[in-house]
Amino acid sequence: MIAIPEKPLYLINKLNASGYKAYIVGGCVRDSILGLEPKDWDICTSATPEETATVFDEFDKIDNGIKHGTVGVIFNGEVFEITTFRSEGIYSDHRHPDNVRFEKNIEYDLARRDFTINAMAYNAEEGLVDIFDGRRDLMHGVIKCVGNPKARFNEDALRILRAIRFAGRFGFILSRDTKAAAFVYCGLLNEIPPERILPEFKEILLSRQAGSILNEYAGILKHVSPVAEGRDYSFLNTIPHDFSLRLAAVLCRVASCHTQPEDMRPDIKKLRLPSDVTKEVLSLFLNCRRGIPTSKYEIRKLISSYGIKFVCKLKHLYQVFGGRNSNTYALFEKDLTDILRREKCFNVSDLKVNGDDLIKLGAHSAQIGGILNALLENIFCGNIENDRDSELALAASLIGE
Ligand code: ATP
Ligand code: MG
DSSP states (O other): OOOOOHHHHHHHHHHHHTTOOEEEETHHHHHHHHTOOOSOOOEEESSOHHHHHHHTTTSEEEOTTGGGTEEEEEETTEEEEEEEOEEEOOOTTSSSOSOEEEOSOHHHHHHTSSBGGGOOEEETTTEEEOTTOHHHHHHHTEEOBSSOHHHHHHHOTHHHHHHHHHHHHHTOEEOHHHHHHHHHHGGGGGGSOHHHHHHHHHHHHHSTTHHHHHHHHHHHHTTTSSOOSSOOOGGGGGSOSOHHHHHHHHHHHHSOTTOOHHHHHHHHHTTOOOHHHHHHHHHHHHHHHHOOOOSHHHHHHHHHHHOHHHHHHHHHHHHHHSOSOHHHHHHHHHHHHHHHHHOOOOSGGGSSOOHHHHHHTTOOHHHHHHHHHHHHHHHHHTSSOSOHHHHHHHHHHHHHO
């Protein structure tokens, strides 16, 4: 039995009371059976979108999905998607069905869904509607297409990435036929728009099983990302769940020692990441390439240029790709910990003096930037402490020069 929360239960009951069938369906049924908290509770119904809108007359609604059968009903600030049972026509573009048909019977609706574990519906009256044995596959940890996997991936190649994503999320495997079809049809992923690819790839890379998933599915993921075949990505499981860090780690693993950051750009471009993310990924890659800093001065310069968070990410790359001499990494880690524990000055804005102080000492405004930078550099070199007296004294001597 699934305990449907109060709000979706109310919506289902209201549809029933108006003479329509209604169920919770898809991810929420799957997650409930797994004992996980569903992200959202999707409802499917025999009511047409217009009928659904009439039933929920007094509710605010989002109706931009009506053409596809979905009405968003807003219930105390929470949106519930109520979708009419539907079957789908052919997919001539490998992305969308050419037409959808509203149906009165849930079987059609379940048959158009991607995987057996996602093709179950439930309501209190009928219990679990599971015509494709989704519950059994869920218990066995198997992702299996509803129907013929080749046909289903040929219709919508994004399902290939979805299969890999669910495998990564739950630690499941793809059934033999589903996996074989995924490898046959993965070339069609090139026809899927990047904005639909990115969320799937992101979740795959951030999943707990990312290392083994990339090892197994590099031959598919190479179509949509910088992942290349023939590498061992097992180390990814030990890297924190941060997208730019993990993507940079993939680049470090994929690149040969002659690869320049610019050479990686086309592969990253495929993902159409926001430009700040691309920049961070390439900077992480580049800095990892340059090798582990071997002095506190270099570490301070790095923090000054990129910030503490960035250097902490870089640390993980150094640990994996730092080279044969593990001593260098150990020393770096100790120095970094030391610096972060004791030091607070990494930029001119962190100095104990500012431009006004320098003017009072007799500096021209044109000199200020240069002098502040010189003070910072002297702190980085360990020549002076970050205290006001030392900085004023050094500044005075620099102005006098
Ligand atoms: P998540 O927890 O990631 O949201 P979900 O299973 O709810 O997982 P959604 O993308 O929200 O996934 O889709 C909801 C449901 O719609 C799925 O469970 C599945 O039944 C169906 N579905 C989604 N995308 C497809 C697709 N490309 N082809 C067929 N069915 C799909
Ligand atoms: Mg969902």
